[in-house]
Amino acid sequence: MSEECIFCKIARKEIEIEVIFESDNFVAFPDANPCSKGHTLIIPKKHFVNYLDLPAVLGSELLDVIKKVAEIQLREGAEGFNIIVNNGKEAGQVVMHSHTHLIPRRKGEKARVSFPCAN
Template sequence: MEQLKDDCLFCKIIRGEIPSYKVFENDDVLAFLDISQVNPGHVLMVPKKHLTNLFDYTAQDAQQYLQYIPMLANAILKSDERFEGMNISTNNGEVAGQVVMHSHIHFIPRFTGDGLKLFTRNNADKYDEAKYQAVCDKIKANL
């Protein structure tokens, strides 16, 4: 585990220096209960290599670490008959709400009446065909 950092909370959990409720572990990833439990069954999956966020991933990293998302999502979904869906998300950078600077995927089970509200906004009325195309072209130029 030479690719872990000494001062990273999740690296310490991976090394076993901080206890966690492990859901799944192999050579690539560790999945454990989020201490906040936004909803019961809220799990975090972290790579066993220190990557700050998805911007640090190579294509090989993505293939190696993200392949476990469907397996974990299905196991969590089946763990409680109330679960009807799930938010699977990752915050990348402080401005996006990332608190621990070690890449992690949130699995938040959802059920009717859970009271959890996720806020988005619809700005479609501020765009026309030219604006959509300009945004699209800028992204394509950086692929």
């Protein structure tokens, strides 16, 4: 675990955040630079660099947390959501502590993510 890792500090509650949902091994909180209203990050409480580093045994708990957060987003008016995971710097990962983006989507609302890919 890195002393300087901002997500480790958040997991240890050394930085005050709004906890959206929490399980034994994961915590969900608002993205500081949201792509849409309600954009949430889910992080493991232990330091893992990316999905390759994340133990598969935590997979079902992570999926459960994803569903819980998505249910909250849908209750708050989202009609869909994107799950985005950037693994590695070249894929756009900025904080090297594994995190899953849940980006709620609403009809007519612009978000900085767009599918299908326009290239």
